[in-house]
Amino acid sequence: MNLTLKVWRQNGANDKGRLESYQVKDISPDMSFLEMMDVLNDQIIVEGKDPVAFDHDCREGICGSCSMFINGEAHGPGRGITTCQLHMRTFNDGDTIYIEPWRAAAFPVIKDLVTDRSAFDRIIQAGGYVSVNTSGNTQDANALPIPKDDADKAFDAATCIGCGACVATCKNSSAMLFVSAKVSQLALLPQGDPERTTRALHMVEQMDKEGFGNCTNTGACEVECPKEISLENIARLNREYLRASVNPDK
Amino acid sequence: MSRSAILKSSLAKKYWMSATGLFLCVFLLGHLAGNLQLFMEGAAGEYQFNQYAKFMTTNPAVKLLSYLTYASILFHAIDGLLLTIQNKKARPVNYAVFKASANSTWASRNMGVLGTVLLAFIVTHMTNFWAVMHWGEMPMQTVDPEGKLLEEPLKNLHMVVMNFFNPAENSLALLATVLYVLSMVAIGFHLSHGFHSAFQSLGLRTGKYGKLIMVAGKVFAIVVPALFAIIPLYLYFIQA
Numbered sequence: 001m002n003l004t005l006k007v008w009r010q011n012g013a014n015d016k017g018r019l020e021s022y023q024v025k026d027i028s029p030d031m032s033f034l035e036m037m038d039v040l041n042d043q044i045i046v047e048g049k050d051p052v053a054f055d056h057d058c059r060e061g062i063c064g065s066c067s068m069f070i071n072g073e074a075h076g077p078g079r080g081i082t083t084c085q086l087h088m089r090t091f092n093d094g095d096t097i098y099i100e101p102w103r104a105a106a107f108p109v110i111k112d113l114v115t116d117r118s119a120f121d122r123i124i125q126a127g128g129y130v131s132v133n134t135s136g137n138t139q140d141a142n143a144l145p146i147p148k149d150d151a152d153k154a155f156d157a158a159t160c161i162g163c164g165a166c167v168a169t170c171k172n173s174s175a176m177l178f179v180s181a182k183v184s185q186l187a188l189l190p191q192g193d194p195e196r197t198t199r200a201l202h203m204v205e206q207m208d209k210e211g212f213g214n215c216t217n218t219g220a221c222e223v224e225c226p227k228e229i230s231l232e233n234i235a236r237l238n239r240e241y242l243r244a245s246v247n248p249d250k
Numbered sequence: 251m252s253r254s255a256i257l258k259s260s261l262a263k264k265y266w267m268s269a270t271g272l273f274l275c276v277f278l279l280g281h282l283a284g285n286l287q288l289f290m291e292g293a294a295g296e297y298q299f300n301q302y303a304k305f306m307t308t309n310p311a312v313k314l315l316s317y318l319t320y321a322s323i324l325f326h327a328i329d330g331l332l333l334t335i336q337n338k339k340a341r342p343v344n345y346a347v348f349k350a351s352a353n354s355t356w357a358s359r360n361m362g363v364l365g366t367v368l369l370a371f372i373v374t375h376m377t378n379f380w381a382v383m384h385w386g387e388m389p390m391q392t393v394d395p396e397g398k399l400l401e402e403p404l405k406n407l408h409m410v411v412m413n414f415f416n417p418a419e420n421s422l423a424l425l426a427t428v429l430y431v432l433s434m435v436a437i438g439f440h441l442s443h444g445f446h447s448a449f450q451s452l453g454l455r456t457g458k459y460g461k462l463i464m465v466a467g468k469v470f471a472i473v474v475p476a477l478f479a480i481i482p483l484y485l486y487f488i489q490a
Binding site for chain 1: 259260261262263264265333336337339340341342343344345346347348349350352353354355358359361443446447450451452453454455456457460
């Protein structure tokens with residue numbers, strides 16, 4: 001396959017940035033999108049130029065690193081996949097592919113396609129945890145009876161890999177799907193119950209501080225999420241926050 | 251958490267958006283019930299409608315509800331504007347290619363535009379009827395359907411409405427009818443997202459009720475604006 005790539009190049013946070021055109025030849029349809037990017041970078045390095053910076057790590061869809069906005073969609077076309085799971089057979093010979101970084105005030109560009117997603121870490125630090133005593137006599141989690149339904153829902157929420165596709169794809173750059181998944185995975189379990197109120201309040205407060213937009217329920221995040229996190233979680237976060245706001249002392 | 255978070259946080263703004271939006275949905279039903287009386291023909295219909303108009307402008311309970319409605323419209327619009335400004339700020343650099351149609355409906359992405367159209371409609375609509383009824387020169391109905399003289403003449407809003415959509419009385423009747431119908435299309439799109447979105451923001455669109463709310467929202471968004479739109483079309487065509 002021969003392709004034209006329009007790649008966002010930005011040399012640091014203060015650079016204005018621009019789309020640059022590249023031609024890549026003889027791309028195998030069986031390559032992953034990241035492998036195609038590796039071919040592009042080999043080519044650029046041979047030319048003695050600066051390769052395209054992009055995040056990647058596990059290359060098996062579980063780390064959440066690869067974060068490209070491809071042809072107007074987070075992780076490109078295809079559903080329930082990350083960029084590393086996107087194969088070149090999805091495209092046609094001769095296609096022009098636009099590759100941009102996640103765009104959000106809360107995810108500033110570090111270089112090219114790499115953005116700073118530490119806003120998510122700070123939201124987790126604000127309350128996305130359970131304070132368990134790890135002195136060596138921690139209770140076996142299996143000793144707590146948990147309804148199957150709750151366990152399944154908590155697990156579904158916990159599959160969120162924090163990639164930021166929800167923010168990237170939302171027209172408002174809202175982080176609600178991420179925050180709601182992180183609140184839900186704990187709110188549904190007895191271990192998360194003691195800190196339920198402060199968690200909802202603090203995580204939402206941090207989310208707002210980071211400059212993410214407001215959720216307007218377009219549902220784009222659910223469609224583009226590589227882990228198919230459900231909007232039900234956002235409904236749950238709305239309930240959790242309302243409950244916590246009405247009675248913050250509980 | 252600061253004490254004012256329930257007023258200032260992103261979620262709180264959405265709660266208010268939902269509460270005012272759902273209240274306005276209820277208002278639409280009430281307004282529609284009133285408008286449907288315009289299908290009643292003859293002197294009886296005219297008398298019925300004018301009595302209803304008098305009740306709506308004088309009853310204290312209705313007055314209270316009307317103030318709540320004005321406040322809801324204003325709050326809904328201002329809150330929506332604040333949300334839109336914040337949301338624009340959240341993405342300072344736009345994508346070169348953004349394929350939003352792949353993952354969301356047009357209405358869900360254009361609630362602000364639709365809302366602005368509706369606000370313009372509301373202002374025009376209130377100027378045409380509400381302001382005239384309150385402060386304008388009104389024709390009076392002096393006899394009841396049986397021809398008996400009324401002790402207290404009624405403001406004849408029925409005649410104002412009929413004349414407004416009558417091409418012989420109003421040279422802009424056709425334009426008014428077309429714009430009215432288009433506004434109802436806009437409200438249909440606004441409701442097609444707004445109805446279920448309100449329940450989602452309150453955390454209620456979930457589990458077994460989730461699907462029911464989605465279906466009810468679609469039905470509401472089609473039936474209510476359609477019934478509103480049929481009335482001016484009917485009035486225009488019976489008089490054209």
